[in-house]
Amino acid sequence: MTNLTLTPALALGDDALVLSHRLGEWAGNAPVLEEEVALANIALDLLGQARILLSLAGDEDELAYLREERQFRNLQLVEQPNGDFAHTIARQLYFSVYQQLLFDHLATGGTELAPLAAKAVKETSYHRDHAEQWTLRLGDGTDESHTRMQRGLDALWRFTGELFEPVDGLDAPWAALHDEWTTRITALLERATLTLPQGPQRGAWTAGGGRQGLHTEPFGRMLAEMQHLHRSHPGASW
Amino acid sequence: MVTTTALTALEEKLLAAAGSVPDPELPVLTLAELGVLRGLRLASPDRVEVQLTPTYTGCPAIEAMSADIERVLHEHGIPEVEVRTVLSPPWTTDAITAEGRRKLAAFGIAPPRPAGPAGGPVTVDLTIRCPHCGSTDTTLLSRFSSTACKALRRCETCREPFDHFKEL
Structure with missing residues (x-):
């Protein structure tokens, strides 16, 4: 685990791994069976991405199970706890629109990430569609669902600025992606009778972000759960 | 997309054998009908290399497919079988054959x-x-x-x- 440098594969692989784990936490807890299955399927797609990306960066299992919190390079957005269903949908919306835009760009480039991006972007379209349909339904639903959806969007807004901060070694038109992301989110929230959050897209207290290995408090607890079995039984298989 | 160079008669036979393996999750379809076999090459008389593409990035069936292909080709007398996963170009449902579509509906x-x-x-x-x-x-x-x-x-x-x- 020495010589760990931030590579684009590590950053994007960690995004996929951490969000996959968070979505997996819905198993047994989702509001309806169909959503249990949907969230698990999205988690599975993300886990597939993580395995390929982390294998480009090193040994996938060592990277997933034996790193400390500060060595993870994922965005703070994806490590945020699930909250209620609307909160999870807000996180899915912000992330899947970002991921589709970024992977669309990477798919046409000549980097080692291109084959994975070209494949994953098709799956990401379904993730985005799922998040958009639910945002519309909850936003334009009952007073209660509207309130909760807006609350989720507002609470996660301060983690969205980090999505478009340049990643070392990853050549992408970050400002243009950010503009396009804002345009799409704005249009969707309008259709859903929701309001685009107005606050800063970064917490005033942050001394850096996930890409630098600085994470929010809930992430440590998530990692403890995710890594517990592997660390307690090194080398175990089944 | 199957291969760029012409296959020998033996390679054709082995490709057909690998292609006849049923999909582990949708056993009505073979791997050939699903369109996930990308190529096969006899590297030496004892060794064959197979290219397989996943349907979805996280599809857990890919490991069972690889194991089944290895087993079938061993049965056809090839001691060494290497199944490699390729991502590019990405698999699409357009790769499912007409017969595969008919079987799915049935x-x-x-x-x-x-x-x-x-x-x-x-x-x-x-x-x-x-x-x-x-x-x-x-x-x-x-x-x-x-x-x-x-x-x-x-x-x-x-x-x-x-x-x-x-x-x-």
């Missing part, structure tokens, strides 16, 4: 329509025919079903729920 799974451009908008409300009664009056229940590659729908005519192999 099995009760609505086959995929022609896929749109990668990353494009996902169309969710075009007509999908009920595989049980043939009605076109069907509605989407969930974009994700028993596996990532299927959506769950219901027929409004015969009231039966069914899986739809969604376009990718």
Whole structure:
């Protein structure tokens, strides 16, 4: 685990791994069976991405199970706890629109990430569609669902600025992606009778972000759960 | 997409054998009908290399497919079999053969329509025919079903729920 440098594969692989784990936490807890299955399927797609990306960066299992919190390079957005269903949908919306835009760009480039991006972007379209349909339904639903959806969007807004901060070694038109992301989110929230959050897209207290290995408090607890079995039984298989 | 150079008679035979392996999750389809076999090459008389592409990035069936291909080719007298996973170009539901589509429908799974451009908008409300009664009056229940590659729908005519192999 020495010589760990931030590579684009590590950053994007960690995004996929951490969000996959968070979505997996819905198993047994989702509001309806169909959503249990949907969230698990999205988690599975993300886990597939993580395995390929982390294998480009090193040994996938060592990277997933034996790193400390500060060595993870994922965005703070994806490590945020699930909250209620609307909160999870807000996180899915912000992330899947970002991921589709970024992977669309990477798919046409000549980097080692291109084959994975070209494949994953098709799956990401379904993730985005799922998040958009639910945002519309909850936003334009009952007073209660509207309130909760807006609350989720507002609470996660301060983690969205980090999505478009340049990643070392990853050549992408970050400002243009950010503009396009804002345009799409704005249009969707309008259709859903929701309001685009107005606050800063970064917490005033942050001394850096996930890409630098600085994470929010809930992430440590998530990692403890995710890594517990592997660390307690090194080398175990089944 | 299968190979760029012509196959020898033996390679043809081995490719047919590998292609006849049933999909572990949809056993009505063979790997050839699913369109996931990308190539086969006899590297030496004892060694064959097979290229396999996953349907979905996280599809857990890929490991069972690899093991089944190895077993079948061992049975055809090849001691060394290497199955490599290739991602590019990405698999699409357009790679499912006409016979594969017919078998899916007969099995009760609505086959995929022609896929749109990668990353494009996902169309969710075009007509999908009920595989049980043939009605076109069907509605989407969930974009994700028993596996990532299927959506769950219901027929409004015969009231039966069914899986739809969604376009990718």
